[in-house]
Amino acid sequence: MSTSTIVGTVDEEKTPPAADRRRRRRAAHNVEASTHNRGPVWTAAGYVGMVLVLLVVAVPLFWILVTSFKERGDIYVRPAQWWPEPATGQNYSELTTRIPFSDYVRNSVIITAATSLAKIILGVLSAYALSLMRFPGRSIVFIVVIAALMVPNQITVISNYALVAQLGWRNTYQGIIIPLAGVAFGTFLMRNQFLNLPGEIIEAARLDGAGPMKLLWRVVMPMSWPTLVAFALITVVSEWNEYLWPFLMSDDESTATLPVGLTFLQNNDGVTNWGPVMAGTVLAMLPILVLFLFLQRQMIKGLTAGAVKS
Amino acid sequence: MATVYFDEATRRFSKEDAPAVDGITLDIADGEFLVLVGPSGCGKSTTLRMLAGLEPVDGGRILVDGHDQKGVRPRDRDIAMVFQSYALYPNMSAAQNMAFALDNAKVSRSETRQRVAEAAKILELEPLLDRKPGQMSGGQRQRVAMGRAIVRNPKVFCMDEPLSNLDAKLRVSTRSQIAGLQRRLGITTVYVTHDQVEAMTMGHRVAVLRDGKLQQVDTPERLYDHPVNTFVAAFIGSPAITLVESDVREGVARVHGVSVPLDRSVAGRAGEKVVVGLRPESWHVVETPARSGAGDSGTTALALNVELVESLGSESFVYGRPVGADDDADRVTVRLDKRTHLAVGDTVHVEPNRGEVHLFDAASGERIEA
Numbered sequence: 070m071s072t073s074t075i076v077g078t079v080d081e082e083k084t085p086p087a088a089d090r091r092r093r094r095r096a097a098h099n100v101e102a103s104t105h106n107r108g109p110v111w112t113a114a115g116y117v118g119m120v121l122v123l124l125v126v127a128v129p130l131f132w133i134l135v136t137s138f139k140e141r142g143d144i145y146v147r148p149a150q151w152w153p154e155p156a157t158g159q160n161y162s163e164l165t166t167r168i169p170f171s172d173y174v175r176n177s178v179i180i181t182a183a184t185s186l187a188k189i190i191l192g193v194l195s196a197y198a199l200s201l202m203r204f205p206g207r208s209i210v211f212i213v214v215i216a217a218l219m220v221p222n223q224i225t226v227i228s229n230y231a232l233v234a235q236l237g238w239r240n241t242y243q244g245i246i247i248p249l250a251g252v253a254f255g256t257f258l259m260r261n262q263f264l265n266l267p268g269e270i271i272e273a274a275r276l277d278g279a280g281p282m283k284l285l286w287r288v289v290m291p292m293s294w295p296t297l298v299a300f301a302l303i304t305v306v307s308e309w310n311e312y313l314w315p316f317l318m319s320d321d322e323s324t325a326t327l328p329v330g331l332t333f334l335q336n337n338d339g340v341t342n343w344g345p346v347m348a349g350t351v352l353a354m355l356p357i358l359v360l361f362l363f364l365q366r367q368m369i370k371g372l373t374a375g376a377v378k379s
Numbered sequence: 380m381a382t383v384y385f386d387e388a389t390r391r392f393s394k395e396d397a398p399a400v401d402g403i404t405l406d407i408a409d410g411e412f413l414v415l416v417g418p419s420g421c422g423k424s425t426t427l428r429m430l431a432g433l434e435p436v437d438g439g440r441i442l443v444d445g446h447d448q449k450g451v452r453p454r455d456r457d458i459a460m461v462f463q464s465y466a467l468y469p470n471m472s473a474a475q476n477m478a479f480a481l482d483n484a485k486v487s488r489s490e491t492r493q494r495v496a497e498a499a500k501i502l503e504l505e506p507l508l509d510r511k512p513g514q515m516s517g518g519q520r521q522r523v524a525m526g527r528a529i530v531r532n533p534k535v536f537c538m539d540e541p542l543s544n545l546d547a548k549l550r551v552s553t554r555s556q557i558a559g560l561q562r563r564l565g566i567t568t569v570y571v572t573h574d575q576v577e578a579m580t581m582g583h584r585v586a587v588l589r590d591g592k593l594q595q596v597d598t599p600e601r602l603y604d605h606p607v608n609t610f611v612a613a614f615i616g617s618p619a620i621t622l623v624e625s626d627v628r629e630g631v632a633r634v635h636g637v638s639v640p641l642d643r644s645v646a647g648r649a650g651e652k653v654v655v656g657l658r659p660e661s662w663h664v665v666e667t668p669a670r671s672g673a674g675d676s677g678t679t680a681l682a683l684n685v686e687l688v689e690s691l692g693s694e695s696f697v698y699g700r701p702v703g704a705d706d707d708a709d710r711v712t713v714r715l716d717k718r719t720h721l722a723v724g725d726t727v728h729v730e731p732n733r734g735e736v737h738l739f740d741a742a743s744g745e746r747i748e749a
Binding site for chain 1: 431432433452453454456458459460462463464466467468469470471479480483484527531
């Protein structure tokens with residue numbers, strides 16, 4: 070290969086400057102937005118609807134937060150007290166002293182991390198095999214995996230319990246983690262994502278000599294971040310909140326997760342002392358809330374970066 | 380660099396349907412630039428993908444450098460492909476896109492850097508090496524896709540309509556760039572396009588496909604001057620050739636009532652019905668139409684009612700129907716130089732040039748050659 074320049078002229082075109090593109094996008098947005106302007110009545114109705122939905126979601130959360138700062142006597146007063154008067158941190162200190170709260174947090178973190186990791190890795194790998202690799206019986210394997218989605222957890226709980234108890238895995242981490250690590254949902258979600266990737270890019274990578282793992286890590290995954298982040302988020306949230314299985318598997322703070330621990334607390338105190346339970350609920354929500362706020366940005370950024378072809 | 384040989388290569392997408400590629404035999408020399416051309420759905424892209432290993436070969440063989448490629452994985456074929464959509468890796472910069480294949484082939488870092496720099500220089504991509512595909516224009520992406528192919532120095536280049544996403548002006552300049560690049564690198568190239576101008580200007584030879592069957596492989600000039608059948612004649616050339624069915628009597632064919640004398644050798648082979656083909660430039664304008672000597676052989680000039688004039692500056696094309704013909708009559712296309720000005724509704728008298736008449740069998744569409 071020599072290095073002299075080739076014949077013919079080079080194109081003069083340039084990428085339009087970012088400000089220019091932004092202006093055009095905004096203009097297009099305004100034109101688009103003006104087409105769904107339907108007069109003040111509809112606009113007002115729209116806002117009323119939005120406020121109603123917001124209230125349905127926000128009021129219970131607000132009530133939990135407010136109750137966690139109330140004194141025991143103020144929780145049941147009528148008319149309802151919408152602001153803690155006086156506000157107290159009593160419930161939080163009670164929560165951390167009356168039950169081994171930090172043990173529950175530790176268990177929750179370990180179990181959520183391990184289960185989510187297993188689910189994500191298995192989901193990505195199985196989806197990759199079922200979408201982009203060719204092997205005999207591929208569609209049968211996929212149907213079997215999808216069939217697993219159709220079976221509700223509650224049905225398999227009894228047989229799983231018998232098996233895990235027989236193995237002597239009650240009150241162990243593996244007893245909780247391994248039965249939860251099955252991934253039909255992730256396989257399904259990621260497979261659809263992989264199938265939607267432009268086939269020519271996959272073919273280009275194959276022609277460029279990328280082996281199966283390299284194709285996955287260097288080409289397929291970077292194009293699938295938004296879906297993976299969404300999948301990871303859903304997985305982490307659902308594992309953090311997983312209740313039934315850890316509850317069946319754990320008798321004490323050695324393996325019980327936060328939601329199970331809060332049940333223990335409620336059982337100890339009877340049904341009237343909601344303050345510490347609400348405080349525990351607030352603390353259990355916090356990490357997920359933070360994670361959500363953080364990952365949500367990533368998710369949106371990824372979505373808009375990948376979806377629009379200029 | 381390598382030779383490529385398609386030996387009765389066939390691709391069948393389903394058992395019921397006709398094959399997408401039907402027994403193509405094609406011998407491509409080392410360093411040759413071969414263009415596959417045809418209307419959409421003719422199997423040209425499938426043929427290319429079979430060569431690259433992206434489609435299986437259901438019948439026949441494909442040989443690269445004499446080796447049957449059956450069972451050879453795409454990545455082991457040493458074939459680089461430029462896709463219509465460019466298929467750049469969106470997460471990698473231009474330099475990383477180009478280096479990816481070398482990286483996979485375990486080429487050393489310094490050599491990779493050097494080869495990417497060389498390719499970037501050839502394609503004038505140096506200022507863009509750190510940009511991602513999303514930050515580049517269509518023409519720039521196209522050049523990165525070319526760069527990705529040339530850094531590999533492969534045995535064969537496969538190009539699948541690489542210019543069809545560019546605007547018209549850029550397409551013309553990139554066309555000459557690619558042709559020049561191929562000439563300099565000397566790498567065997569198979570280029571797919573539906574654009575016959577690209578086919579005619581770029582390839583050493585052009586293969587015309589129709590419904591998965593190879594019609595003709597020839598140099599662009601031969602293809603234009605000696606199309607083997609009416610399909611090739613109609614497909615190659617813009618504006619298209621005028622094809623008129625006519626009777627042959629005593630060595631004279633009639634085009635819209637105008638007698639066109641045929642060479643004796645050709646006339647002898649022709650049946651009673653032929654298709655006469657005349658390119659737009661195979662006519663000349665006559666000012667005063669003369670009547671030929673023979674009583675019933677009619678005039679030699681055709682009177683056309685001008686229906687459309689396409690003026691391109693240096694020349695113009697006139698589309699018209701014979702005066703007196705009904706509306707279903709085929710249009711005749713005539714090329715005029717820029718000194719002749721005509722308007723819609725005018726009547727112009729034209730005569731076919733001697734020796735520029737293509738003759739095809741009316742039943743089979745095959746060329747009747749002397």
